[in-house]
Amino acid sequence: MIQGILQMLQQTAFSHFTVGNLIMFGVAAALLYVAVKKDAEPLLLVPIAFGIVLGNIPPQLTQILDEGGLLWYLSYGVIKGIYPPLIFLGIGALTDFSFMLSYPITIFLGGAAQIGIFTAFMLARAMGFTLKQAATIGVIGGADGPTTIYVASRFSPEILSAVAIAAYSYIALIPILQPPVSKLLTTKKERMIRMGPPRKVSKLERIMFPILVTIVSAALVPQSLPLVGMLMLGNLLREVGNVKRLVEAASRFILDTVTIILMVCVGASARADVFLKPESLKIFGLGAFAFVCSLAGGILFAKFMNLFLKEKINPLIGAAGVSAVPDSARVAQKLASEVDPTNFILMHAMSPNVAGVIGSAVAAGVFLTLLK
Numbered sequence: 001m002i003q004g005i006l007q008m009l010q011q012t013a014f015s016h017f018t019v020g021n022l023i024m025f026g027v028a029a030a031l032l033y034v035a036v037k038k039d040a041e042p043l044l045l046v047p048i049a050f051g052i053v054l055g056n057i058p059p060q061l062t063q064i065l066d067e068g069g070l071l072w073y074l075s076y077g078v079i080k081g082i083y084p085p086l087i088f089l090g091i092g093a094l095t096d097f098s099f100m101l102s103y104p105i106t107i108f109l110g111g112a113a114q115i116g117i118f119t120a121f122m123l124a125r126a127m128g129f130t131l132k133q134a135a136t137i138g139v140i141g142g143a144d145g146p147t148t149i150y151v152a153s154r155f156s157p158e159i160l161s162a163v164a165i166a167a168y169s170y171i172a173l174i175p176i177l178q179p180p181v182s183k184l185l186t187t188k189k190e191r192m193i194r195m196g197p198p199r200k201v202s203k204l205e206r207i208m209f210p211i212l213v214t215i216v217s218a219a220l221v222p223q224s225l226p227l228v229g230m231l232m233l234g235n236l237l238r239e240v241g242n243v244k245r246l247v248e249a250a251s252r253f254i255l256d257t258v259t260i261i262l263m264v265c266v267g268a269s270a271r272a273d274v275f276l277k278p279e280s281l282k283i284f285g286l287g288a289f290a291f292v293c294s295l296a297g298g299i300l301f302a303k304f305m306n307l308f309l310k311e312k313i314n315p316l317i318g319a320a321g322v323s324a325v326p327d328s329a330r331v332a333q334k335l336a337s338e339v340d341p342t343n344f345i346l347m348h349a350m351s352p353n354v355a356g357v358i359g360s361a362v363a364a365g366v367f368l369t370l371l372k
Helices: 002-010 019-037 042-055 070-074 083-094 098-102 104-112 115-126 131-142 145-155 157-172 174-185 203-220 222-240 244-268 278-306 315-321 327-339 346-370
Strands: none
Touching (some): 019 157, 042 157, 042 244, 070 244, 083 145, 098 203, 115 131, 115 278, 115 346, 131 145, 131 157, 131 278, 145 157, 145 244, 145 346, 157 174, 174 315, 174 327, 203 346, 222 346, 315 327
């Protein structure tokens, strides 16, 4: 009887679990805790956590990851870089660029906040990563998960799970990481700076903007077109005003569906034998460094601009130059409200915030052009 029970157990997954699988279950539990208990990016972290569970159940029994399995088919969109542009389509349909158009000078803050990408790239290269791996790791600093995944799928799929989970983890930790960096680099007086009300942006400007950005970005950095082009298409659908069904399809049905599939595939790729390597710890460390550098870059550049501007910019909005829309802008507003409850900078912070979305996609395009 005992022999029969042992034979039965050998046919189950219990005899195939490794210590690494159990560790990854712990990682999934941690992500799920942060998503549910702390309400930090639950739309992203919940499917990632479940994907980690799926990916660490012994594949020789489930065959879910093998060729012909469910996740094998779904991951095709990750490998071929299909899902990130579709997510950008949905983001574009949700994004209002009129804040940026009303304060065009703050576009530079969205560019300055990408400094972490290139700083981490150079540091990763110095630590022994290949050029393409270093570029992938650097993109984490843009706080743009889809762009990070897109570059990883093209350059270094072997570290895709680590960089993707690092990127989305740090995006979820924006309320924790952004305040200390912002307070360290600004004075109370600077955080109290008031900015004038935004000007009204005409409908013609809002319609022409996505078209012009697409043309200019394609001319300067052609490799950024899959991301920037789809982002601008989604925004054009929003701004023309008479294709509400398409806007709803892009911003709800396509975006939500692709997000679920992409996050599950990212989580499933974090198998113990792939994820639990010393390189993964280095990637998490470099990702944090890139993210902090990007926050600091936006703030310091705002302070530099104030040396020449009559109407000063509240440097808190510089940190919103990372492309985590709208979380980083909300954190900037919260910090401003702590020193002056009547100071509202949220709309101003949204300008570098949405500019950062374009900036991170263009930075990725630069890497894809130079390192192809």
